[in-house]
Amino acid sequence: xxxxxxxxxxxxxxxxxxxxxxxxxxxxxxxxxxxxxxxxxxxxxxxxxxxxxxxxxxxxxxxxxxxxxxxxxxxxxxxxxxxxxxxxxxxxxxxxxxxxxxxxxxxxxxxxxxxxxxxxxxxxxxxxxxxxxxxxxxxxxxxxxxxxxxxxxxxxxxxxxxxxxxxxxxxxxxxxxxxxxxxxxxxxxxxxxxxxxxxxxxxxxxxxxxxxxxxxxxxxxxxxxxxxxxxxxxxxxxxxxxxxxxxxxxxxxxxxxxxxxxxxxxxxxxxxxxxxxxxxxxxxxxxxxxxxxxxxx
Amino acid sequence: xxxxxxxxxxxxxxxxxxxxxxxxxxxxxxxxxxxxxxxxxxxxxxxxxxxxxxxxxxxxxxxxxxxxxxxxxxxxxxxxxxxxxxxxxxxxxxxxxxxxxxxxxxxxxxxxxxxxxxxxxxxxxxxxxxxxxxxxxxxxxxxxxxxxxxxxxxxxxxxxxxxxxxxxxxxxxxxxxxxxxxxxxxxxxxxxxxxxxxxxxxxxxxxxxxxxxxxxxxxxxxxxxxxxxxxxxxxxxxxxxxxxxxxxxxxxxxxxxxxxxxxxxxxxxxxxxxxxxxxxxxxxxxxxxxxxxxxxxxxxxxxxxxxxxxxxxxxxxxxxxxxxxxxxxxxxxxxxxxxxxxxxxxxxxxxxxx
Numbered sequence: 020x021x022x023x024x025x026x027x028x029x030x031x032x033x034x035x036x037x038x039x040x041x042x043x044x045x046x047x048x049x050x051x052x053x054x055x056x057x058x059x060x061x062x063x064x065x066x067x068x069x070x071x072x073x074x075x076x077x078x079x080x081x082x083x084x085x086x087x088x089x090x091x092x093x094x095x096x097x098x099x100x101x102x103x104x105x106x107x108x109x110x111x112x113x114x115x116x117x118x119x120x121x122x123x124x125x126x127x128x129x130x131x132x133x134x135x136x137x138x139x140x141x142x143x144x145x146x147x148x149x150x151x152x153x154x155x156x157x158x159x160x161x162x163x164x165x166x167x168x169x170x171x172x173x174x175x176x177x178x179x180x181x182x183x184x185x186x187x188x189x190x191x192x193x194x195x196x197x198x199x200x201x202x203x204x205x206x207x208x209x210x211x212x213x214x215x216x217x218x219x220x221x222x223x224x225x226x227x228x229x230x231x232x233x234x235x236x237x238x239x240x241x242x243x244x245x246x247x248x249x250x251x252x253x254x255x256x257x258x259x260x261x262x263x264x265x266x267x268x269x270x271x272x273x274x275x276x277x278x279x280x281x282x283x284x285x286x287x288x289x290x291x292x293x294x295x296x297x298x299x300x301x302x303x304x305x306x307x308x309x310x311x312x313x314x315x316x
Numbered sequence: 317x318x319x320x321x322x323x324x325x326x327x328x329x330x331x332x333x334x335x336x337x338x339x340x341x342x343x344x345x346x347x348x349x350x351x352x353x354x355x356x357x358x359x360x361x362x363x364x365x366x367x368x369x370x371x372x373x374x375x376x377x378x379x380x381x382x383x384x385x386x387x388x389x390x391x392x393x394x395x396x397x398x399x400x401x402x403x404x405x406x407x408x409x410x411x412x413x414x415x416x417x418x419x420x421x422x423x424x425x426x427x428x429x430x431x432x433x434x435x436x437x438x439x440x441x442x443x444x445x446x447x448x449x450x451x452x453x454x455x456x457x458x459x460x461x462x463x464x465x466x467x468x469x470x471x472x473x474x475x476x477x478x479x480x481x482x483x484x485x486x487x488x489x490x491x492x493x494x495x496x497x498x499x500x501x502x503x504x505x506x507x508x509x510x511x512x513x514x515x516x517x518x519x520x521x522x523x524x525x526x527x528x529x530x531x532x533x534x535x536x537x538x539x540x541x542x543x544x545x546x547x548x549x550x551x552x553x554x555x556x557x558x559x560x561x562x563x564x565x566x567x568x569x570x571x572x573x574x575x576x577x578x579x580x581x582x583x584x585x586x587x588x589x590x591x592x593x594x595x596x597x598x599x600x601x602x603x604x605x606x607x608x609x610x611x612x613x614x615x616x617x618x619x620x621x622x623x624x625x626x627x628x629x630x631x632x633x634x635x636x637x638x639x640x641x642x643x644x645x646x647x648x649x650x651x652x653x654x655x656x657x658x659x660x661x662x663x664x665x666x667x668x669x670x
Contacts (some may be wrong), residue, residue: 022541025342025663030534120371130528134580152562222533223560227553228371229527267535270521271542279494279670 021148023264029222031160031260032156032236033058038256039166040207041242042249047203048183048196051242052108053093056115056236057086057208063119066226067126069135078135078220080210083114089115090208094201112235120228132227138140153221155213162210167249179203205219214238237290243292246300255293262289333412350647363387364601366398367410369428376552376574380427380594381448388598392605394420407432415440421604423448425596433460444604448597459611463596465619467497468504469657470589471548473618473625475508475529475651477587478515478546478648481639483567487518487579488544490535490558492526493550496668499575503667519544520670529557530553536561540568544568548589549573559585564612569635571625578630586631586643589623597623619658625650 033121037054044051061082068078073270093111096102123133146152181189182196189196219226220233237259245252264283269277317622333522356365368386382398389396397419401410408425411432414422423446424433433445437457450462471489478487489505491498502520509516519539523531530556540561546569547562549555555572562584563567571587578585596616603609616622627647632640658661 022538027536030530034529053433132556144627218530223529225556225559225560226527227527227556228552229525229531230529232525232531264534267521267538270535271519271538274520274670279522281518283522314433 022042023161023207023268025148025151026267027265028152028156029259031132032153032159032221033218033240034163034212034256034260035159035163035253036155036210036217038241038245038286039162040210040214041238042180042245042247043203043207043210044200044254045242045247046176046179046183047200047205048186049104049200050095050108050239051204051207052105052236052239053089053111053115054211054238055231055233056108056220056222057089057111057211058215058235059115059119059231059240060089061086061212062219063122063215064212065220066133066135066214066224067122069137069220070133073136075139075220076136079212079216082216083209086208086215087205090204090206090211091201094204096199096231098197112258115228119226123226125229129295132225135220135224135226138222138224139216153217155217155221162213162251163253166210169250170286172262185259191254194305196299231271237286240290240294244290244297246297258293259286262286302304324636335485335493347366355423361395362605363397363414363417364394364421364605365399365419365423366413366597367399367401367407367422367429368413368426369401369404369407369425372398376576377591377593378425380592381597383424384594385423385596386574392602394605398476401429402668403428403545405606407433409587411436417612421446421601423601424590425449427451434606434660444606444609446597446600448593448600451489452605456612461609461611461614461615463600463616465591465596465622466615466666467589467591468500468622468666469664470591470625471501472504472508472549473650473654474548475518476512477546477625477643477646477650478569479512481545481569481586481642481648482516484543484545484614485516486542486544487516488536488539488547489518489552490532490539490547490554491520491522492522492554492668495521496521497667498550499670500666501548502670504664505548507667523554526554527553528554529560532557533561537564541563545569546571546586550589555592559649567639569639570656578628582630582634583636584631585628586635586639588626590626592622607617617657618654625654 037058041051041054062086064082065078069075079145089111093107096107097104127133139155141153142150144150170179180192182194182199186196187265238256241252241255241259244255263286266282270279271280286289352613353417366381368378370378372382385396397408401407407429411422421444425448427450429447430450433447437445437460442458443459445460447462451466452462452479453460487509489502491502508517509518521533521535525531532551536558539547547558548571550560555577559570559577559581562570563581568584569586570584571589573588573591574586618624627643653662655666
């Protein structure tokens with residue numbers, strides 16, 4: 020049982036950090052499809068930073084700076100150049116995937132995967148089996164609660180929601196929706212950097228091209244599944260991690276009888292069903308009508 | 317006024333006539349061209365091109381092929397071009413451009429380049445085409461050679477070795493995606509384990525991607541926790557996650573694909589089912605530029621220097637002493653099985669069904 024919990028925590032934690040970034044963006048009125056790109060930038064920067072400097076803090080710091088800069092770029096393109104947020108987000112994902120590949124090629128010549136000499140600090144043998152979990156797994160609940168408090172229990176959170184849902188009303192009481200979106204996206208950039216670092220340095224010590232393998236899009240689905248609520252979205256991300264772990268377990272147990280492709284598709288089937296149920300419960304048609312539009316009136 | 321209208325009519329007529337004449341001329345020219353010039357024989361430059369459909373920098377097949385081509389080019393003194401073709405829609409135009417430029421040999425990687433070669437090979441009879449890792453063409457084209465690799469034979473030896481060395485008798489296999497050749501690899505391991513004893517089992521799983529080390533790590537961890545102590549990897553960059561999982565506890569073994577992976581797990585990467593694409597390309601290009609070129613299909617198996625099962629020298633030095641001793645003890649049996657396969661006295665089933 021402990022093994023299963025550890026597997027779920029390890030696979031769920033990167034997803035949850037990125038999901039929280041998606042929640043912040045969604046509250047500000049932006050459906051963030053650049054999560055995949057930010058996540059891989061964070062994963063790559065953490066490993067390259069550690070390899071180049073020998074310091075985990077430098078690796079994390081570089082990841083955070085790059086993800087915040089990329090988020091600010093996304094904001095500029097959406098807010099100032101009036102680009103469609105969905106298209107701009109997908110563009111950021113392309114930039115992240117291509118940019119990290121280019122960076123690795125430029126720095127290491129012909130190395131597709133980069134190995135770091137060490138990973139994120141872990142709990143250690145004192146915690147028994149759970150000692151393999153990284154510090155970011157332990158901090159994850161703190162971030163979930165912090166984002167929930169920030170968005171649901173503070174004046175800033177209300178201003179952010181107003182900026183996303185009723186920018187005109189927000190502006191009429193002196194809130195600048197554009198600035199709120201910038202802050203939300205940049206905070207999301209920090210969370211994506213942490214999620215990416217956990218992916219590449221939490222249980223592994225490696226960066227490989229395309230290693231996010233669609234996790235950013237699953238985080239986006241978790242945001243929709245969770246209705247934009249940090250706790251709901253975290254629950255959705257955990258649900259996807261559980262289904263993923265069960266998919267592996269099912270392959271090992273029933274791989275002889277059930278096609279492996281079907282078992283591998285389980286998390287994605289669960290994602291589609293989850294988003295469909297969420298849409299039914301929360302008025303999906305209404306949400307879909309505003310999907311991709313940046314409210315600015 | 318009338319003359320002005322007539323002039324305009326004449327102008328219109330002349331434009332219409334011109335368009336009709338042009339269309340007719342184009343049609344005639346096109347028909348004549350296709351009838352009179354069915355082939356565009358080129359190839360006089362000595363250029364050898366490699367069109368690879370996976371990115372360079374993989375520490376594996378593509379890098380080894382580029383390095384081998386450069387080596388042969390330096391030895392024989394011919395110019396080379398290496399081109400990364402990512403989008404399948406661009407394959408025909410890349411091949412055609414190279415053939416038009418007079419390439420003597422065009423080598424392409426993997427199954428996806430079969431159709432462009434089939435389409436262009438008849439048009440450029442003086443250019444030789446090599447498809448690395450492809451199925452046989454029916455009928456054989458006189459200027460095309462396709463090469464396949466019996467990797468499953470190496471996996472059979474890996475399964476045999478694992479079944480003899482494993483303490484638990486539980487063996488794992490992790491592939492990237494469930495494809496027919498990878499399914500055959502898994503089935504070969506199962507056949508080998510079954511030949512050792514009914515109590516030996518092989519559990520297979522697929523990561524769903526060749527680029528997801530995190531998923532590889534997760535699957536490998538679950539396997540090791542289930543008592544599996546030897547995993548054969550077959551999943552490119554996903555392998556690194558599997559090797560890291562093996563490094564997390566003593567006594568865990570992995571069999572990988574490339575000598576580059578020895579350093580990732582000096583105490584865990586016990587062996588390799590090696591596939592040297594570079595050597596294979598070197599052999600085929602050398603034949604193509606010389607008098608030994610023979611069109612058709614080449615099935616490359618054990619004993620060719622391309623596919624083999626080898627023990628890691630690093631692991632022999634640094635691995636757990638009891639496992640290393642056991643490996644050395646059973647190795648003659650592996651050598652005998654290899655010799656039997658090469659001699660044809662031991663037949664390994666090629667079964668792509670799961």
